[in-house]
Amino acid sequence: MIDLHTHILPYVDDGAADLDMALEMGQYAASKGIRVIAATPHFYQIPDWAKIQSKVANLQKAFLQHQIDVTLVAGAELFMDLDIVAMAPNQIPTYGGGGKYCLIELPLQQVPMYTEQVIFSLQTKGITPIIAHPERYLAVGNDPNTALGWIELGCLIQMNTGSILGRFGHRIQSTAEIMLTHNMVHFLGSDGHSLNRRRLNLVEGYEAVKEIVGEEEARKLVKEYPQAVLKNESLQVPEGRKYEKKKRFWFF
Numbered sequence: 001m002i003d004l005h006t007h008i009l010p011y012v013d014d015g016a017a018d019l020d021m022a023l024e025m026g027q028y029a030a031s032k033g034i035r036v037i038a039a040t041p042h043f044y045q046i047p048d049w050a051k052i053q054s055k056v057a058n059l060q061k062a063f064l065q066h067q068i069d070v071t072l073v074a075g076a077e078l079f080m081d082l083d084i085v086a087m088a089p090n091q092i093p094t095y096g097g098g099g100k101y102c103l104i105e106l107p108l109q110q111v112p113m114y115t116e117q118v119i120f121s122l123q124t125k126g127i128t129p130i131i132a133h134p135e136r137y138l139a140v141g142n143d144p145n146t147a148l149g150w151i152e153l154g155c156l157i158q159m160n161t162g163s164i165l166g167r168f169g170h171r172i173q174s175t176a177e178i179m180l181t182h183n184m185v186h187f188l189g190s191d192g193h194s195l196n197r198r199r200l201n202l203v204e205g206y207e208a209v210k211e212i213v214g215e216e217e218a219r220k221l222v223k224e225y226p227q228a229v230l231k232n233e234s235l236q237v238p239e240g241r242k243y244e245k246k247k248r249f250w251f252f
Ligand SMILES: [Fe+2]
Pocket: 005, 006, 007, 077, 132, 191
């Protein structure tokens, strides 16, 4: 299995607090059969991409020294910002660097009005945006088809395991279920920050998703699709389906 969204890199954001915690997170992942982890620290401004890549290389060395059989890939969770438009393609923290996919998050409470402009700008740089955990966004909770709109613009969608496991509440869990059953999810990621509250619980998430979409589809979200991203291959995904809200009838 491949986890495309984690905060395992120590000392950079609110994820792993130190090297020991990063090693324990790696050990935990390895024990669960997760073989590849993308380190995707938060970036709110223009990221120091070279620094992330060197920190990931250092953590990989530490994994080897501690016999942790997990391959790390450098990435970032870019924050939706108009400044991205002015960034050169090689400044964008794509998976592995110089690649075709990057992870980008939006503020939870509102969709910035320049979102489509930034999506288009990334695409003109040859990069496909992967929207991080949209099931957690208020606008998507109000109307899951907001996520379908981003898919139709050419984005891909990463869902958090915690959302489908109910860790963010019932409303987000039910949005996650709607998205899964309408082909609006392409990757499952743990968004793991530590060993406690937000763990690298990709396997638990996979088991829950399997109950909803079946084993074959669930496997694509943790293996086939992420593998294609890390190889910079194009992805053939099933077409997203519009969610029709059940109408309520009132009788007087
Ligand atoms: Fe994250």
